[in-house]
Amino acid sequence: MTNSEIAAVFDRVADLLEYQGGNVFRVRAYRNAAHTIGGLVEPLATVRSDEDRALTDLEGIGDDLADKIEVLLDTGRLPLLEELKTQVPAAAFELMRVPGLGPKKVKQLVDTLGIDSLEALEQACREKRVEGVKGFGAKTQAAILDNIAFAKDPAHARMLWNDADAIIQDILGWMRTCPQARQVEGAGSWRRGRETVGDLDVVVDSHAAAAVMDHLERWPGLAAVLQRGDTKTSIRGPQDMQIDLRVVAEESFGAALQYFTGSKEHNVKLRSRARDRGLTINEYGVHRLSTAAPPARGDAIAGRSEADIYEAVGLPWIPPELREGGDEIERAELGRLPTLVELADIRGDLHMHTTATDGEDTLADMVRAAIDRGLEYVAITDHGQRVTMARGLDRTRLLKQWDEIDRLNESLASDGHSPITVLKGIEVDMLEKGGLDLPDDVLALADWVVASLHYGQQQPRDRITARIVEAIENPFVRVIGHPTGRLLNRRPAYDVDMAAVIDAAARTGTFLEINANPWRLDLDDRHAAAARTAGVPLVISTDAHSTRGLDMMRCGVLQARRGGLEKGDVANTRSLADLRRLMAKKG
Numbered sequence: 013m014t015n016s017e018i019a020a021v022f023d024r025v026a027d028l029l030e031y032q033g034g035n036v037f038r039v040r041a042y043r044n045a046a047h048t049i050g051g052l053v054e055p056l057a058t059v060r061s062d063e064d065r066a067l068t069d070l071e072g073i074g075d076d077l078a079d080k081i082e083v084l085l086d087t088g089r090l091p092l093l094e095e096l097k098t099q100v101p102a103a104a105f106e107l108m109r110v111p112g113l114g115p116k117k118v119k120q121l122v123d124t125l126g127i128d129s130l131e132a133l134e135q136a137c138r139e140k141r142v143e144g145v146k147g148f149g150a151k152t153q154a155a156i157l158d159n160i161a162f163a164k165d166p167a168h169a170r171m172l173w174n175d176a177d178a179i180i181q182d183i184l185g186w187m188r189t190c191p192q193a194r195q196v197e198g199a200g201s202w203r204r205g206r207e208t209v210g211d212l213d214v215v216v217d218s219h220a221a222a223a224v225m226d227h228l229e230r231w232p233g234l235a236a237v238l239q240r241g242d243t244k245t246s247i248r249g250p251q252d253m254q255i256d257l258r259v260v261a262e263e264s265f266g267a268a269l270q271y272f273t274g275s276k277e278h279n280v281k282l283r284s285r286a287r288d289r290g291l292t293i294n295e296y297g298v299h300r301l302s303t304a305a306p307p308a309r310g311d312a313i314a315g316r317s318e319a320d321i322y323e324a325v326g327l328p329w330i331p332p333e334l335r336e337g338g339d340e341i342e343r344a345e346l347g348r349l350p351t352l353v354e355l356a357d358i359r360g361d362l363h364m365h366t367t368a369t370d371g372e373d374t375l376a377d378m379v380r381a382a383i384d385r386g387l388e389y390v391a392i393t394d395h396g397q398r399v400t401m402a403r404g405l406d407r408t409r410l411l412k413q414w415d416e417i418d419r420l421n422e423s424l425a426s427d428g429h430s431p432i433t434v435l436k437g438i439e440v441d442m443l444e445k446g447g448l449d450l451p452d453d454v455l456a457l458a459d460w461v462v463a464s465l466h467y468g469q470q471q472p473r474d475r476i477t478a479r480i481v482e483a484i485e486n487p488f489v490r491v492i493g494h495p496t497g498r499l500l501n502r503r504p505a506y507d508v509d510m511a512a513v514i515d516a517a518a519r520t521g522t523f524l525e526i527n528a529n530p531w532r533l534d535l536d537d538r539h540a541a542a543a544r545t546a547g548v549p550l551v552i553s554t555d556a557h558s559t560r561g562l563d564m565m566r567c568g569v570l571q572a573r574r575g576g577l578e579k580g581d582v583a584n585t586r587s588l589a590d591l592r593r594l595m596a597k598k599g
């Protein structure tokens with residue numbers, strides 16, 4: 013089982029215990045465990061098999077939870093959860109998937125209105141029966157209707173890109189060892205860098221399809237063969253992920269890669285452009301429509317490479333991240349495709365945590381890991397005091413950490429030139445009632461201040477927006493962290509007027525973050541593009557809570573590329589001196 017699956021089991025246990033009115037500390041223990049595990053990058057199975065470490069080293073994991081993790085890793089099931097499931101009405105599960113509907117609220121709806129399904133709840137909302145239930149009201153009723161649509165959307169049950177990437181990299185590596193496979197590439201939404209991926213597509217260039225399929229069936233990650241044909245085999249891999257592998261001839265490889273990369277909308281536009289030019293595009297290549305007989309595979313005018321396909325319809329090659337069916341074809345035609353930012357352009361990481369709050373690794377370890385990754389500067393941004401769950405820093409502890417950073421910088425520079433500069437930072441919290449959780453006289457001493465909203469996320473739109481705009485207007489706040497608060501598959505964005513936020517950021521010279529955590533990817537592509545258009549500098553940050561978390565930068569870069577961002581749009585592609593010049597534009 014993956015970390016996210018185990019976290020989901022613990023969350024579910026907490027839900028059911030809460031539904032039953034169970035002990036609050038027990039409920040919280042499961043919630044905290046789910047939170048810790050959900051935030052880990054390293055698989056729990058790896059932690060467990062490491063002789064030098066124990067599962068109980070993890071924050072909030074005691075002996076009992078460690079045992080349960082082992083049971084889950086061994087069997088994929090948890091007897092406690094199965095027992096709880098028999099005690100709670102089945103509909104309660106379904107209802108708890110609606111964001112904002114906690115176990116207690118669900119129980120109230122079940123007990124007072126006899127709601128027994130999502131449909132029944134939807135109907136009760138439409139008939140305005142929910143607003144009459146104690147503690148609900150008309151606003152909550154409207155929010156529930158919205159969120160039912162969210163819960164029903166299958167897009168929210170897809171796998172995170174980063175998890176899908178681990179699977180496809182394994183399978184690509186395996187298929188590249190097949191002697192009969194000449195070229196092997198992944199396609200589909202994974203290649204386009206979508207935040208979540210439904211299934212995986214692999215395209216192989218070979219004249220020996222059967223041998224390639226046989227090789228696939230020997231892949232150690234294979235759980236089942238779903239269907240095997242002459243040119244396509246579908247299998248089930250780890251975590252029920254479906255993988256479709258297609259074998260094509262060399263002269264069709266580019267056509268197949270283009271076709272199966274999609275998106276559907278992009279390909280529809282491309283095909284219509286081809287038709288206008290008397291051509292037809294399919295997975296075998298580009299053919300002339302004028303030939304009397306249906307096009308045969310031999311007489312394609314393009315197909316070998318993707319670039320050939322685009323060239324045949326008068327376009328430059330379009331990066332997969334832009335192929336979502338927006339205006340990319342028009343921009344390509346005008347020669348206005350962006351030169352997208354790349355991972356190698358990134359020179360600093362401006363959001364990370366250490367053991368001083370809820371990080372797993374020490375300041376020194378984080379900095380060493382950043383040097384290993386070739387970064388020129390990092391900002392240490394542990395939580396401010398409001399985040400009590402993470403032992404957030406008050407003035408005294410923060411100043412102590414900054415002394416430590418001063419000493420670290422001195423020792424790094426002891427031989428004349430330092431490999432890295434460590435910035436004294438903080439992730440302050442925007443308080444529910446407005447204001448920040450540390451005073452300005454402390455923030456004035458920081459090199460870098462991230463302001464984020466972690467509490468009061470259910471507040472109405474105007475309140476949330478006002479809190480964020482207020483933080484933006486603070487002269488010491490440099491960047492807004494994870495500006496919409498969404499957690500993929502788990503929690504929708506909070507209700508915020510992003511246009512107003514982008515506006516305020518542009519007006520004050522405040523940066524906006526693209527948080528690279530695979531659960532967040534926040535700002536998303538569209539908001540990042542809007543910020544860019546408004547002239548707001550973006551910062552791609554990992555928000556790493558461990559040294560391994562620093563590797564998530566690539567997920568943030570992918571999201572930036574989907575938003576059409578170039579190197580110049582991303583502030584942390586600059587040297588530290590240039591970054592400081594950009595920062596000086598504020599206040």
Ligand SMILES: [Zn+2]
Pocket residue numbers: 439464466493494
């Ligand atoms: Zn945060």
Ligand SMILES: [Zn+2]
Pocket residue numbers: 363364365439493555
């Ligand atoms: Zn953070």
